[in-house]
Amino acid sequence: MKEIKTDALWVHLHWLTVLAELGSFTRAAERLDVSKAAMSQKIKELEEMAGVSLVQRTTRSVRLTSAGEKLVDELRDPFARIAQSFFSVRDEAGPVRGLVRVSAPVAFARQQLVPIIGDFLREYPQVRLQLDVTDRLVSLGSEGFDLAIRHSQTLPETHVALPLCETRALLVASPAYLAQNGVPQVPESLQQHNCLYYPRGLESPQWRFRPVSGGSESVQVKIQGNFATNNSESIRDAALQGLGIAMLPDFSAAASLAAGTLQQVLPQWQTVDAFADRLWVVRPYAAQVPRAVTTFIHWLRARFVDG
DSSP states (O other), X not given: OOOOOGGGSHHHHHHHHHHHHHOOXXXXXXXXXXXXXXXXXXXXXXXXXXXXXXEEEOSSOEEEOHHHHXXXXXHHHHHHHHHHHHHHHHHHXXXXXXXXXXXXXXXXXXXXXHHHHHHHHHHSTTEEEEXXXXXXXXXXXXXXXXXXXXXXXXXXXXXXXXXXXXXXXXXXXXXXXXXXXXXXXXXXXXXXXXXXXXXXXXXXXXXXXXXXXOOXXXXXXXXXXXXXXXXXXXXXXXXXXXXXXXXXEHHHHHHHXXXXXXXXXXXXXXXXXXXXXXXXXXXXXXXXXXXXXXXXXXXXXXXXXXX
């Protein structure tokens, strides 16, 4: 029997895994930037050396035989590790570069992240950021995100979670609304006001408070209002129109408070269990993390941690 030199098979084996992934000689050849004839010849040579059929060819598609599937299953992870090792080495040389896919909540992304993102891109011009703005909790692994910014009390145990900054909920209203309807002095006074709130299923809306000065006793107030929505920017905009008193995360109210278009209500009271009290940077666990991803995470935390 002719001796087979396995070091001559690496290209053949890699091409087989690409063919298995794409299911087409034409698409595989395009991916590898070779001719369809060269692709077909490599697979034929591999089959001859293996002594078994690896691919079933039809006029419309390509399917692996059981032997081909077994071979590809055993090759997929080693080739992925080789590619990861190569890109990791390349990643360490020269300037930071690459694509970073990020998911972030709507209000935080629009009001806090996007206004400063140009600073990062000017500092790292070879990094590309793809930002998905949504309040939906995306699946980082299955949807291909490198990291997510989460405003949540519960974090996935299978991911790495790093604190970004503390947050708190505030009561705010427009100066016009307060001038017309009065400024509440205690939480119970909210029952006489139109409150703008997040709906919590079919439950009657209630807000809980605790004195800022301390004390464990909390006050729970049933509120009512003619507008509820699950988006803090929409609640903020309703408050800006003078429709009522709104409860908002501080990062959603910050710009309007600074501009004086909203005023804080009941500043001597802090909300209880209204929203999560911290923003987090969450990324899937990986033994090797692309340099562009770690650089962006470090930059974010430098900007926001306790800032």
